[in-house]
Amino acid sequence: MKLGKTRNKVSTEFNMSSMTDIVFLLLIFFMLTSTMVTTNALDLVLPKAKGKTDSNKSTSVSIDKDLNFFIDTEKVNEADLENQLLALFANSENKAIVLRAEKSVPHEKVVQVMDIAYRNQIKMVVAVSPK
Numbered sequence: 001m002k003l004g005k006t007r008n009k010v011s012t013e014f015n016m017s018s019m020t021d022i023v024f025l026l027l028i029f030f031m032l033t034s035t036m037v038t039t040n041a042l043d044l045v046l047p048k049a050k051g052k053t054d055s056n057k058s059t060s061v062s063i064d065k066d067l068n069f070f071i072d073t074e075k076v077n078e079a080d081l082e083n084q085l086l087a088l089f090a091n092s093e094n095k096a097i098v099l100r101a102e103k104s105v106p107h108e109k110v111v112q113v114m115d116i117a118y119r120n121q122i123k124m125v126v127a128v129s130p131k
Contacts, residue, residue, distance in 0.1 A: 059072060
């Protein structure tokens, strides 16, 4: 008789459930963190405030310390800013601008861009640097 000879066989199969859990968590992590990255390539010193700007789905208008105007990363003449914005939003239903003005820019220039947005019914958000 074989009473003491019973052996437990170890399964040679690989269980993929823990590997898929790790890959799924990494995928979620990278999807969440990639939405927080801004695509603005201009190096601006924004004023500090409590708040956060989500600019992934909108056009940004930037004003640097030398009073140069940019639509996204393209330099635009101040006089042509309104015409360029209207051409950009001609066939768009979701008109939105994120205004990125350095803290040393005169208030008059910021109000000028806000006035353009108001006259043309374009939604506008002023970007800030979080505290």
